[in-house]
Amino acid sequence: MVVIGKKKYQSGEGAQFITRRAALRKLQLTLNDFRKLCILKGIYPREPRNRKRAQKGEPGIKTLYHKKDIQFLMHEPIIWKLRDYKIFNRKIGRAKAMKDFAKIKKYLSNHPTLKLDHIVKERYPTFIDALRDLDDCLTLCFLFSTFPSLPHIPRDQSLLCRRLTIEFLHAVIYTKALRKVFISIKGYYYQAEIKGQTITWIMPHHFCFEPQAKNEVDFKVMSTFVEFYIIMLGFVNYRLYHTLNLHYPPKLTNTGNNEKILVDEEAYVSERISALNVSLVSLDPSIPAVEDDEIEIDQFSSETDATKIEAARVEAEKIQKLKNLFKGIKVFINREVPREPLVFILRCFGGEVSWDKLLFVGATFDENDETITHQIVDRPSINKQYVSRYYIQPQWIFDSVNARELLPAEKYLMGAILPPHLSPFIDNRHDQTYIPPEERALMDPNYKLDNLEADSDEEVKNDDNENEQEEIEKKKMKIQADEITKKNPRKKAKRENDDKNENEHEEIEVQNDLSSGSDEEEEDDDNDNVQIVEEEEKNKKKKQAQLEKKKKMKVQAGEITKENSWEKAKREKQEYRLREKMIKKKHRKLYKSMMKGREERAKEIWLLRKKRRIHDAEEKEKRKEQRKQLNKSKAVKV
Amino acid sequence: MSSDSIRHTIKHFGVQKRKLPSSLHKKPSVLPAVEAPHPGSSYNPSYVDHQDLLHQIAEKELEFIKQEEHLDRVTTKMFKKIPQNKKEEYLLREMSEGLPTKQTTNLKSAEEDDNEEDLSITMANSKPVKNVKKTLVQRRKQREQKQAAYTRKMMKINKKIVSDIYKLKNFEQQIEIKEKKLEFLRQKRMMKRERESLMPKTLSKTKFEPLDPDFQLAEELTGNLRNCKPSMSLLKDRYKSLQQRNIIAPAIIKLKRDKAKVKKFVKPDHKINLDAVKLRLNKV
Known part of the structure; x- marks a missing residue:
């Protein structure tokens, strides 16, 4: 008798997955077609949690797909197109073998073509989705635009890539969306910000084409990716141009080429456009072009932290300047x-x-x-x-x-040895690190090297009063140090923000609250004083009698309470200690280790600064001695 | 059109909307498509950055060498090397191991005779097993014993339940310990998952092999854009990136398809033997 009940792998992980082989059989496609379909539709192989169960007890490692994904693929209309291709190839093959050239011509004239528009719409339901996935698309398109025609890569693909990427660059130029650039040995890295999405792409260096080793990259697969990305980039460009009020196949503003009759107008236009040096025709000239609009940041943003708002404002200003x-x-x-x-x-x-x-x-x-x-x-x-x-x-x-x-x-300048080209993508350096003054000058142009060069020039001018000179230098140093410390609070605040520990955030907030509270109190006191004085002046003349009566309930003039700064500091320190004690037991160790690390790093920086200072001083001494000797020798000669 | 007719037309003439799998809008990996470049890979890097990059690469290479050495030691070097001239001798000795030689055959035959005799004895000793059935009384008693044992067990359990009330503190402690352990394990599992989310998944039987890191030595760096040298191909980088992000399964690329070799030959009838033809011509 047949046992009625659950069979193995009819539910759970065994039923969820399907091997590639089974998927091929189910979709009735060849492996190449299946690969293509998966790439176009965005269906990727999966890794199961329990491989043995997912493979229904079969040993080895097999490429697995979700069963639901394959069922989703089954409804795809381009499967029929792929099957049409198969039949088309068979027909052509037969006609070629029979040497029936008329038939070959007929077949070739209406070959099946894949339409991918609906897939783009399906995979990227909103424009932002498409922008988010643009990194890969742009990098591949820029790469393929440099390729000649190769086997497995149709020639029109690279031409189309070239056209679309140039159009995209035009859109970036128009919106001024570029943010960061970097020349690496791999190529040019660009980062743009479009609609709040950061898009990074790599443009290869302009070297001549070098054929690839065939067994390293699957050209067919890459070409399929590019096939999809071309359509996608076309859509993105169209949308971008229309939101920017530009004509989509881009047009030139000036077509003042009356001198010669053009052989090919299209070629002329496309060449000018690829030069990237012309402004494009707007769609509706009545609407003014987007000016450098000074968008004010919303004051009522959800962000409550004042330092963060300030940082955002500074950032926006910088971008406006950029x-x-x-x-x-x-x-x-x-x-x-x-x-x-x-x-x-x-x-x-x-x-x-x-x-x-x-x-x-x-x-x-x-x-x-x-x-x-x-x-x-x-x-x-x-x-x-x-x-x-x-x-x-x-x-x-x-x-x-x-x-x-x-x-x-x-x-x-020409012929100069260039300073190093630093990466803009690593800006969140480790917080507390020692930065030598030379590097700091590189990163921060406001920071002036109080270097030996400038000072030494002055020294040469007046060698006699060296002591005075040194004093002046010391003063300078002090002023600069002050300036640096003035700048630093903001930096410090940032650093503290960066620290992800919640405890610290709380502390900072509490501190802010405390400080603001005390300020308010003081202001209130001042106001009271003024009011009281005014009232007294009025009352003196008019209501002396009343005053006598009210002697019993006398109002004394308020005194401004002077706050001792050291007392305040002491109190704050105490409060800080108390707050430290309030840290939960489970966070205490972490907090301690953090503070210890911070101390150590600070100490290290201090030590390195000291070393540098000593080194600089020694150098200075040496130079002084040299100069003295020189002077002496000169004197002797004279 | 009424809403009913709209529904009808859409259902029977329009293209029905399919439910998309939720995975379609999820990325298969957390890694970014274009990773931020190492500052040392600049065409004109600062000394520290460049050294940092080189150091990283050297460390990786050293690890790789160490692994290779380990494998060599554990596999290849474990086997003895056999000189070519002794190979046959060893082979012969190994193959003839355990085969009956002249001296051993006589001894062995005697032993075998003894064994045969023993077998016959054991055969004689085996007796038919008697089928003994339990009486009704025996059965009843067994049943009663079982029942009694069960009631005793239940009594014990009930007693324990009552007495457990006084052990609540102890139980709480136990539960706490257990929960702590579970929490620890959960944390560990989460950490592992986080770590693994950055690694490429096993999607096919070929293992993913990361690309060799891209770098140029100090001699190769020229410091200006004009003399910049081409480095590794970007296409390879993209291909590996797709594999790393679990978009395509790593595979060995086969350039030529394996086809069964067809042996070609000419039918004997169709063979043309030129010499024979010449001979015949000469005769004519």
Whole structure:
């Protein structure tokens, strides 16, 4: 008799998963088609929690998919297209074998094509979703735009990639959305912020194409990814252009090419557009273009922490400044410099750019234009130089963008050894670390190196009164130290915010509350005083009699309570200790270790600073002695 | 159109909306698509950053070498090396191990005779087993004993339940200990899951192998954009990134499909023997 009951793997994990082989059989597709379908639809293989059960007791490791995912794939209309392809290939093969060329032509003229629009809509229901997933898309498209036609990669794919990426760059230029740039050995890293989404992508360096080793990368798979991403990027571009009030297949503003009859208008336009140096036609000219709108930050934001609001405001201001970083700057790019990345960055921040006419179309002014302010050069020397412009190396632009202000040009002038190009993506350095003054000057342009160079010059001028000089220097040092400490509180606050420990947050809040409370009290006292004085003046003249009566219930003039600063500090310290004691037992160890670590780090920094100070002093002494000796020898000679 | 007719048309003529699997809008990995570059991978890095990068890479390489050495020691070096000339000798000796040689055969045959005799004795000793059935009385008594044992057991349990009331404190302690342990295990499991979320999952039988880190030595770095040298291909990096983010399963790429080799031959009838043909021609 048949036992009625549960069988193994009919429920639970065994029923949830399906092997790739079974999925192929179920969908009646070949492995290649299945791979393609999965990539297009965004269905990925899964790792089960219990592999043995998921594989229904079969040994080994098999590629598994969710059964629900495969059922979802079953409804996909492009499966029919894939089957059509199979039949189409068979027909073509047969016709070729029979040498029936008429039939071949007929078949080829109406070959089946995959339409992926609905899949894009399905996978990215909102525009923000698509933007969130743009990193991969852009990187691959930028990469494929540099490829020639290869087996497994159709030629039109790379051309389309090129067109779409250029269009995207135009949109970024128009919105001034670029935030960070970095030249790595891998390529140019860019980070833009569109609709609040940070998008990072890599643009490869412009080297000539090197064929890949075939057994390292599956070209077919990558090509399928690109096939989907092209459609997606097309949609994104369309949406972006329309939200920016631009004509979507981008159009040029000036079509003043009446001199020659164009052979190919489209080619002309696409070339100009790929030059990245023209502004585009807006969709509806009656609507004014987006100005550099000064959006005020909402005062009633949900954020309660004052320091955070302040930080956000400062950040917004910086970004506003960054957007017009290169405004009013006219740049000429020499021919040895990679044109596209530089033009893109300069135009993003409002600069005017041109290059050699013969290098690429779209040059707007020549090298001999006197109004050029900067010429970007990447060679040690140049024959003909203009006095009116800086000859500067390309890294200046990248570093200026990352620093969010125009850096002094001296270090980047032609032939100079460049300062290191630091990564903008690692800005949250370890909190308490010793930063040598040289590095600090690199990162923070406001910080001046109170270095031996400047001082030594002065010293040379007046060697006699060295003692006075030293005193002055000391004063300078003090002033600078003060300045630094003045700047520091904000930094300290930030640092403390960064610490994720809740205890500290509470402490800070409590401190803020305390301080604000005491301030209010003081103000109240002052107001009272003023009022009392006024009343007395009035009453003196008019109501002396009443005063006598009221002698019994006399009101004494209030005294301003003077707060002892040291007492206050003492009290605060006590309160702080109490608060420390309030920390829960389970957090106490953590808190202690944190405080200990902080102390140690501070000590380390102090030690390194001291070392540096001693070292500097010694150096100074040495130089002084040298100078003295020199002077003596001079005197002897004279 | 009335709402009823709309419903009807949509149901019978329109394209029905399918419910999408929730996984479609979830990313299969927490890793970002484009990872932030190491500051040492700049084309013109600061000394500290560059050294940091090189140090990281060197450490990884040292670990790898150590692992390799360990494997070598544990596998290859465990076996003795056999010189070529002795190989046959050893093989012969090994293969002939346990085979009856002339001296041993005589002894063994005598032993076998003894064994046969013993077998016959044991056969004789076996007796048919008698089928003994329990009487009704025996059965009753057994049943009663069982019943009594059960009641005794229940009594004991009841007694314990009553007395447990006085042990509440103890129980609480026990429960607390147990809960603490469970909490600890839960924490550990969470940590493990967090750690594993950054690792690539096993999606196929080929293991994921991360890309060799990209770096240039100090000699290769030129410090300006014009002389910048190309490094590793970006395409490979992307491909590995997709694998790492569990989007595609790692696989060994086969360039040529394995096909069964077809042996080709000419039917004997169709063979043309040129010499024979020449001979015949000469005769003619």
